[in-house]
Each structure stands twice: as C-alpha cells, then as structure tokens.
Amino acid sequence: MQRGRRIGINNVADGKRPGCGYDQKEPLDQGRRVRTRLQYALDCEKPSHGSGKKQPLGAPGDNVSKNKVEVEAFLKEGRKNLNRLCVKDENCSSEMRTGTPPIEHGEKEIVNSEDDDLRCTGYGNPLVDKYGIGTFLKLKEILRLLNLHYLQRAKISEQTEIFNADKKIDLLPGIEVGHQFLSRSQMSLAGFHEHWLGGIDCMRKSYSKLEEYHGYTFPIAATMLLSGQYEDDVDDLVEVVYTDQGGNDSLFNKRQVRDQVMRLGNLALKHNMDYNVPVGVIRRQDCAHSYTGKVYTYDGLYKVVKCWDDKDVSEFTVFKYHLKRLQPRSKLALKDQVRTIRGKVSKVLYALPGLVCMDISNGQEDICIPATNVIDNPAVAPSGKFNITKLLSRSSLCFTYIKSVKVADNVILPQTDHGCKCKGNCNDRRSCSCAKRNGSDFPYVRRDGGRLIEAKDVVFECGPNCVCGPRCVNRTSQQGLKYQLEVYRTKDKGWAVRSLDFIPSGAPVCEYTGVLKKTETEELDSVSENDFIFEIDCLQTMNEIGVREEDSEPPLSLLVVSEVEEEEGVVEDELGRRGCNVSVPTSDVVVLTNDEESESAPEFCIDAGLYGNVARFINHSCEPNLFVQCVLSSHDDVRLARVVLFAADDIPPMQELTYDYGYQLDSVVGPDGKIKKMPCNCGTADCRKRLY
Numbered sequence: 264m265q266r267g268r269r270i271g272i273n274n275v276a277d278g279k280r281p282g283c284g285y286d287q288k289e290p291l292d293q294g295r296r297v298r299t300r301l302q303y304a305l306d307c308e309k310p311s312h313g314s315g316k317k318q319p320l321g322a323p324g325d326n327v328s329k330n331k332v333e334v335e336a337f338l339k340e341g342r343k344n345l346n347r348l349c350v351k352d353e354n355c356s357s358e359m360r361t362g363t364p365p366i367e368h369g370e371k372e373i374v375n376s377e378d379d380d381l382r383c384t385g386y387g388n389p390l391v392d393k394y395g396i397g398t399f400l401k402l403k404e405i406l407r408l409l410n411l412h413y414l415q416r417a418k419i420s421e422q423t424e425i426f427n428a429d430k431k432i433d434l435l436p437g438i439e440v441g442h443q444f445l446s447r448s449q450m451s452l453a454g455f456h457e458h459w460l461g462g463i464d465c466m467r468k469s470y471s472k473l474e475e476y477h478g479y480t481f482p483i484a485a486t487m488l489l490s491g492q493y494e495d496d497v498d499d500l501v502e503v504v505y506t507d508q509g510g511n512d513s514l515f516n517k518r519q520v521r522d523q524v525m526r527l528g529n530l531a532l533k534h535n536m537d538y539n540v541p542v543g544v545i546r547r548q549d550c551a552h553s554y555t556g557k558v559y560t561y562d563g564l565y566k567v568v569k570c571w572d573d574k575d576v577s578e579f580t581v582f583k584y585h586l587k588r589l590q591p592r593s594k595l596a597l598k599d600q601v602r603t604i605r606g607k608v609s610k611v612l613y614a615l616p617g618l619v620c621m622d623i624s625n626g627q628e629d630i631c632i633p634a635t636n637v638i639d640n641p642a643v644a645p646s647g648k649f650n651i652t653k654l655l656s657r658s659s660l661c662f663t664y665i666k667s668v669k670v671a672d673n674v675i676l677p678q679t680d681h682g683c684k685c686k687g688n689c690n691d692r693r694s695c696s697c698a699k700r701n702g703s704d705f706p707y708v709r710r711d712g713g714r715l716i717e718a719k720d721v722v723f724e725c726g727p728n729c730v731c732g733p734r735c736v737n738r739t740s741q742q743g744l745k746y747q748l749e750v751y752r753t754k755d756k757g758w759a760v761r762s763l764d765f766i767p768s769g770a771p772v773c774e775y776t777g778v779l780k781k782t783e784t785e786e787l788d789s790v791s792e793n794d795f796i797f798e799i800d801c802l803q804t805m806n807e808i809g810v811r812e813e814d815s816e817p818p819l820s821l822l823v824v825s826e827v828e829e830e831e832g833v834v835e836d837e838l839g840r841r842g843c844n845v846s847v848p849t850s851d852v853v854v855l856t857n858d859e860e861s862e863s864a865p866e867f868c869i870d871a872g873l874y875g876n877v878a879r880f881i882n883h884s885c886e887p888n889l890f891v892q893c894v895l896s897s898h899d900d901v902r903l904a905r906v907v908l909f910a911a912d913d914i915p916p917m918q919e920l921t922y923d924y925g926y927q928l929d930s931v932v933g934p935d936g937k938i939k940k941m942p943c944n945c946g947t948a949d950c951r952k953r954l955y
C-alpha cells in the first residue's frame with residue numbers, strides 16, 4: 264500500500280472487533296450483527312479433546328467429570344455456600360489467591376453467611392481443607408466462568424429474540440451457502456437452526472400474521488438438518504430423498520421402531536411443498552478439527568417437490584420427501600470443503616480451475632498456496648521457479664517469498680530477556696509470566712487450533728526465552744498457516760486471497776511479512792509506487808484508543824513504566840492507575856506529548872515489495888473480514904511489533920479475505936506533491952468509494 268496509511272490496526276476501545284464497524288450505518292446493522300454475534304456464541308457442547316470422538320463423562324482423566332465430582336461435593340455441602348462464593352467482595356473479586364493464608368487485615372468475611380467457616384479465601388472450610396485450596400480456587404473460577412458464560416448466552420438469546428422478531432423468512436442475512444458451524448449450539452444461538460435436537464426447525468407461528476404467509480397453515484419448515492442417520496436417505500447433493508422424523512430409534516440402532524405420524528416436522532415439510540416455500544438445508548459431517556467432532560454446513564435453499572408415504576425395510580410407515588436444490592452450491596464441493604478444513608487435503612488443489620502455480624511459497628509454508636487465474640485469457644502459467652512473482656505483482660515488481668520478517672541493516676531489533684518457566688504448554692494463567700503480561704490471562708483459546716478471544720492493544724506471546732514448547736497456545740500466531748489459502752486473480756483489484764477452508768472468527772490467518780524498515784528512508788521515499796508497505800502503527804493506535812476511551816484521562820502515551828512493573832509488563836499512569844495491560848518499549852520508553860502524538864507517524868514499516876508472503880496479496884475492504892493485531896513475542900517494542908491478520912468473522916470458503924487498510928482520505932501524496940486518489944473496488948454496500 265502507499266505510504267500515508269494510518270491507524271487500521273485495532274479498534275478495541277469499544278470492545279468490538281475492528282473492521283466490523285457495524286455501528287457505522289443503521290440499515291446494514293442486521294446482517295452485520297448476525298456475523299458479529301457469532302463471535303460470542305459460546306458453546307455448551309462437550310469438547311472432543313481434538314480426537315473427534317466424545318469422551319464419555321466419567322472416563323478416567325476426564326476433567327469435566329473431575330470438576331463435576333468436585334462441584335457436586337461442594338453442592339452437597341449446601342447450595343447456599345456456592346452463592347456465597349459469588350458475594351461481591353472487593354478483596355476477592357478480581358484476583359484469586361493461592362496458598363492458604365490466614366485472613367489478613369482488610370480482608371472481608373463473606374457477608375450473610377449463616378456459618379462463619381467459609382470465607383472468600385476458602386480458609387477454614389473443612390471441605391476446602393479436604394480437597395485443597397487449589398481445587399477450591401479452581402472451582403471458584405469455574406463458577407465465575409459459568410456465570411459469565413450464562414450471562415453472555417442470555418445476552419445473545421435476548422439479541423436473537425429481537426432479531427428474530429424481524430426475521431421475515433427462513434434464513435438470515437450474512438449466512439451464505441458454505442457457512443459452517445462447529446456445533447448445534449452455535450446454530451441455535453445464531454437463530455439459524457434453533458431446535459437443539461430436531462432435524463427440522465419450523466418458522467415461528469407469529470409469522471402467520473405476516474402478509475406473505477397469509478392463509479397458510481403452520482407449521483412450515485425453515486431449516487432441515489441432514490445428518491444421514493435415517494436408513495433410507497438418498498442424497499446426491501442436488502436431489503435428496505429424505506425420510507421424515509419420527510418413529511426412529513435415534514439413540515440406539517437408528518432403525519424405525521414404529522409408524523410415523525403426519526405431525527410436527529413431517530407436517531411442516533408437507534406445508535413447504537403445498538405452499539411452495541423453500542427450506543434451508545444444513546448438512547452434518549464428521550470433522551476431526553471441530554471441537555464437537557462435527558461440522559454443520561449450510562447448503563442452500565431446496566424446494567420440496569414431492570411427498571409420499573412408504574413402508575421402510577421393517578414395514579413401518581414412513582414419510583418421504585423429494586427435495587431439489589434451488590440455490591447454486593458453493594464453488595467448492597461440499598465434501599472438499601469439509602475435507603480441506605485446516606488444509607488437510609491437497610488433492611483438491613489440482614482440480615482448481617485456472618491453476619497457474621501450485622505453491623507460491625515454494626515449499627516454505629506447511630500448507631502450499633496455489634495461485635489461480637481465470638480472468639486473463641490466456642492465463643499465463645509460470646514457466647520457472649520464481650516466474651510466478653512476475654505474474655502476481657500488479658506493478659511487475661518481482662518478489663521473493665519469505666515466511667518471516669527480514670530486518671533491514673539499519674534496524675536493530677531488541678531482544679527480550681523475559682521468558683516464562685512453563686513446561687510443555689502454558690496452562691496456568693496465575694503462574695505463567697506471559698499470561699500476566701496479557702492481563703493475567705491467555706489471549707487465545709486452545710480450541711480449533713488456537714483462536715484469539717478478542718482483539719487487544721497488543722498480544723504478548725511466548726518468545727525465545729520461554730521454556731514452553733512450540734505448540735504452546737500462547738504461540739498461536741507463530742505456528743504457520745493453518746488454513747488452505749489461495750491467491751487468485753480478480754477483475755478489478757489485481758490479485759487477491761481467499762480460503763478454501765472455513766475460517767472461524769478469531770483464528771490466525773497469516774502474518775504480514777516483508778522487510779522491517781525505518782519509515783523515513785530515502786529508499787522508501789523514492790519508491791512512490793510501492794503498494795506493499797505496511798506502516799506499524801500500534802503505538803499510534805494505542806494512543807488514539809487512550810484518548811478515545813477517556814477524554815479526561817491522560818492517553819496511554821503518557822503512561823510511565825516503573826522498574827518493577829516493567830518486569831511484569833504492567834503499566835501505571837501518572838496517578839498510579841492501572842492502564843491497559845500494554846507494555847510500551849522497555850528499553851527506551853516512548854513518551855509523547857499530546858501534540859507530538861497527533862502528528863507522529865509510525866517509525867517503522869514492513870515493506871513487502873521485494874520480499875513478502877501471502878499477506879501482500881490481501882486487498883482492502885471497507886467491510887473486511889480480517890483484522891490486524893499487533894503481536895510481541897521476541898521483544899517488547901510496540902513500534903516494531905509483528906503484524907498478524909486474524910479472522911474478524913466466521914469466514915465461509917471462497918470468500919475473499921480482506922482487511923481495512925485504514926488510509927485517511929487525501930493522506931497520500933504523489934511524487935509531484937499532489938494528493939493521490941485511488942478508487943476502492945471492494946464492492947461492499949458500505950464502501951467509501953476511495954482507498955485513499
């Protein structure tokens with residue numbers, strides 16, 4: 264991109280993922296909210312521990328059961344005690360204590376306690392003594408998390424209610440063919456297929472009052488889940504013969520055990536046929552990478568063309584329905600979508616139309632990155648090892664693929680002496696010193712290969728001095744590509760990037776690599792047409808967030824780092840208040856005045872003009888599906904932070920990956936001193952029409 268780029272790193276001040284921008288224009292709110300809401304969809308389905316198989320409760324080593332036993336022990340002691348654990352007490356609400364200290368000065372006992380033996384520390388409770396304070400604190404934390412989980416779910420349900428009141432027809436905007444859910448609870452919370460167990464989800468009865476359904480008899484099916492569990496199902500992905508619900512021994516051998524009756528879902532599908540109302544089809548497949556062991560893919564609208572009753576192999580009456588696809592399927596075959604989850608199948612790549620290069624990384628990435636071109640005629644194929652670079656660069660600059668950032672000669676990258684002592688994986692947020700730097704928590708969840716819970720000012724990952732291993736969850740952005748990306752030619756934006764895999768929100772997509780340079784260099788100034796410069800402006804963004812958050816408070820740039828806090832990665836402002844858990848450079852702390860900060864330009868940039876990776880092909884969008892996250896791992900200088908792109912939404916396969924370049928309009932000046940204007944072709948409804 265051209266120099267002049269500003270902000271665009273993060274927008275965490277308002278707690279939203281950056282780039283979602285769903286508050287910018289009201290009319291588009293709903294479609295956006297649907298996708299954003301999914302980020303918060305917390306699941307209550309049991310994790311599969313990555314094996315794809317559900318571990319039975321009670322199995323040895325099953326943590327859920329262990330915790331359950333422990334919770335039950337406490338419950339036995341009396342439910343009232345659990346309530347007391349949640350009593351608000353300044354001394355124990357934010358920090359869990361370790362060890363078994365006696366009650367200290369200023370520490371309050373639980374109020375309204377009928378017996379005095381249970382204090383917020385757990386000290387003195389016989390059960391706590393029996394199980395140990397560690398168990399007590401863990402349980403307390405679990406209960407708090409459960410409460411949080413419950414409240415968030417309640418909030419989502421309330422929003423879904425509001426949303427569904429307006430939902431005129433069966434499907435939700437923002438959930439496109441190919442959209443994947445990793446659990447039924449996600450689908451249910453999104454209001455997409457609300458029924459938790461049933462294969463058929465019906466429209467609400469209240470819809471009968473709507474003009475378009477006037478005179479129809481309800482129920483009418485909105486969505487149906489094809490799970491392949493009925494013995495007579497026929498499904499060639501275009502036409503489906505579906506055996507209806509009911510009379511099926513779904514718990515055991517899945518055989519029909521009695522006659523079906525024309526009611527509920529059966530009746531609903533018949534009504535779909537009678538009134539010619541399409542039904543959304545969702546397909547369930549096994550998927551080892553999903554924490555539930557399943558993936559649910561939305562496969563488009565189908566028309567119910569015929570309905571009849573039949574006898575099944577056991578001579579029971581069953582209702583059958585013949586459905587025909589109405590909507591075109593996603594360009595990628597469904598089985599490939601599921602199989603390519605997290606780049607596990609490369610065979611499908613050979614069949615990609617317009618394939619001009621099998622792997623632009625030349626084997627450097629664990630997952631190859633093909634390039635396709637169905638736009639140019641004839642599509643020029645690369646003839647040599649690096650010829651693809653010519654093809655791929657709009658401005659014909661050759662580039663060499665590099666997996667990680669190269670540092671320019673005149674830039675000295677500081678080295679951190681910080682390192683955690685965790686063995687294997689970092690698990691314990693209380694003892695891990697890297698977790699402490701992230702506000703005493705890990706920024707990622709382990710599920711689905713590591714997902715960032717929310718955008719942060721800076722993410723502190725484990726680095727070279729940490730004892731933990733390379734697969735530690737707090738090294739998520741250092742673990743290479745996880746999704747099957749493809750570089751492809753577009754009509755009006757040059758090359759672009761998409762994924763053949765479904766990418767869940769919060770998943771790391773790629774780092775922006777190139778040469779780490781000083782921004783003010785003659786060499787950069789002379790390359791006026793370099794479209795691949797990414798200015799690292801974390802500090803600028805943090806300052807802006809500081810200003811935005813509390814006008815009356817000093818911005819983060821005025822925070823000072825005390826010697827002790829510097830060690831811990833915690834900052835304090837001049838009044839001694841705890842700031843965001845952000846460390847500014849430890850070697851030479853940058854302290855800017857308000858005037859300086861508004862004028863200050865990023866000091867360093869990543870130039871992907873000659874050296875870069877797949878990120879250099881990612882285009883700008885005014886409504887992007889990725890966001891930029893500053894990550895620090897090998898040093899603590901935010902001016903030189905790593906720039907990593909994460910999924911802001913659940914991204915279905917084949918959707919272009921984009922982020923907000925964050926240019927200010929009229930900020931780019933050409934060599935002739937005139938302001939340069941570049942039209943934006945992102946094509947979103949919210950497009951501001953200019954890139955800069």
Ligand SMILES: C[S@@+](CC[C@H](N)C(=O)[O-])C[C@H]1O[C@@H](n2cnc3c(N)ncnc32)[C@H](O)[C@@H]1O
Pocket residue numbers: 264265655656657755756757758759794795879880881882883884942943944945954
């Ligand atoms: C970092 S490169 C992205 C890859 C580029 N499309 C290519 O072919 O190499 C940035 C350049 O891509 C083009 N571009 C990116 N997003 C665009 C958009 N929304 N509309 C028009 N052009 C865009 C512009 O030429 C921009 O300077």
